[in-house]
Amino acid sequence: MMDAGRHPNITLLAYSEVEEVSGYVGNFKVKVKRKPRYVIEELCTGCGACVEACVWKERVPSEFEAGMGKRNAIYIPFAQAIPLKAVVDAQSCLFLAREGRCKQKCVTACERKAIDFEQKEEFVELDVGAIIVATGFQMFDAAKLPEYNYGKSPNIIDGLQFERLTSATGPTGGEILTAEGKVPERVAIIHCVGSRDERANRYCSRVCCMYAMKHAHLVRDKTGADVYEFYMDIRAFGKGYEEFYERVQDEGVFFVRGRGAEVVVETDGKLTVKAEDANLGRMVEARVDMVVLETALVPQPDIDKMGALFGLSRSEDGFFLEAHPKLRPVETNTDGVFLAGACQAPRDVPDTVAHANSAAAEALALLSQGVVQIAPTTAQVNEELCSGCGECVLVCPYTAISLTDHTAQVNSALCKGCGTCAAACLAKAITALHFTDEQIVAQIEGVLA
Secondary structure (H helix, E strand, C coil): CHHHHHCCCCCCCCCEEEEEEEEECCEEEEEEEECCCCECCCCCCCCCHHHHHCCCCCCEECCCCCCCCEECCEECCCCCCCCCCCEECCCCCHHHHCCCCCCCHHHHHCCCCCECCCCCCEEEEEEECCEEECCCCEECCHHHCHHHCECCECCEEEHHHHHHHHCCCCCCCCCCCCCCCCCCCEEEEEEEECCCCCCCCCCCCCCHHHHHHHHHHHHHHHCCCEEEEEECCCCCCCCCHHHHHHHHHHCCCEEEECCEEEEEECCCCCEEEEEEECCCCEEEEEEECEEEEEECEECCCCHHHHHHHHCCCECCCCCECCCECCCECCECCCCCEEECHHHCCCCCHHHHHHHHHHHHHHHHHHHHHCCCCCCCCCEEECCCCCCCCCHHHHHCCCCCEEEECCEEEECCCCCCCCCHHHHHCCCCCEEECCCCHHHHHHHHHHHHC
16 A cells, blocks of 8 residues: 555545546546545644644544544544545544534644645546446444344454454554453354354355454464354365464364354353354353454445446345456456455455456556447437437436437447347337347247257
């Protein structure tokens, strides 16, 4: 990311959202909304003086700390943020959200005079030839499965919170501690929370087994605590993954083959994990100090909006759908729009890097051609028959039809020849080229002959 931020041919539009997308392959028009950060990027050096001066200190839940820490109303998202600029949370800032009830100490502390509370949102128009969608994923909310009592005890955490707990920059400086500040003696790790579950998501998130075993390794290495892993089956499919699985077993981690059925919060604050051990064929319990819920990877909450903007379909699991899972794994049914990473399916880091490289290569290959090849199977409008009713415009899934002078016009670069418009046309003015009634009948007769 740092290389991208320094590259002379790459422009980063941070703290921005795509509002509109129009056009077609080689000629997209993209409208981007740049939200006000109330800090002038060109002047801010990321020194943090404004953050230290903020009177609303450590009062806002930190997104980066996964709810395990607090931040100020003005903050730098994290130490390695690109660009390394401060941003004001308008909903938490006393001056912006509470009618100026603040002495603006952050403004006084900034020697560069970079803070500007008069900033407004701006819109940027971009002309681009190709688009790569890399919106990533969201972690499953374990509170949706009440049997785990997530949120009922501070010692029941999810995998992302455990990552922050073990980080040197985390709330405990990298020490694995319970909410009471003690080193845990027994830790339970539950796999597939939100994955492979009819009540949540039926698909496998692919990464959960490996990061669960990594967490078990960290607990054993840092605390020496007993670790119990509750799993259905281990899916260690990557290079060196099976070897790591064997290593964790040799480190003394107890693997219990059975999904964790319930986490009970006892009156003394201890936690009891109940599960069925499939190997023993009976119910088992483990009384522990900490429970780590290894949650699933799910689509971003605004994936519907993104799909509508870029004309993308979604698969049954909710992620964006590729044109073909084997032959065109990074392309979409909208020419010029490519998928990269976990927006298409749950992926680990090596797979995401490979997928992103492929998407970049496809985009470069497209732009380097200079011309765009269009399939001949498109729709064609007979203007003499067209009444301009607009039914075809409403039903076209690729927004390839528009009305010009009360006559339907088909953009061949967008049209995929699906035939929906031809079927919906009341005046029978639209023909699906190479799929006319006569041609289809002739094909049927040829097969029957």
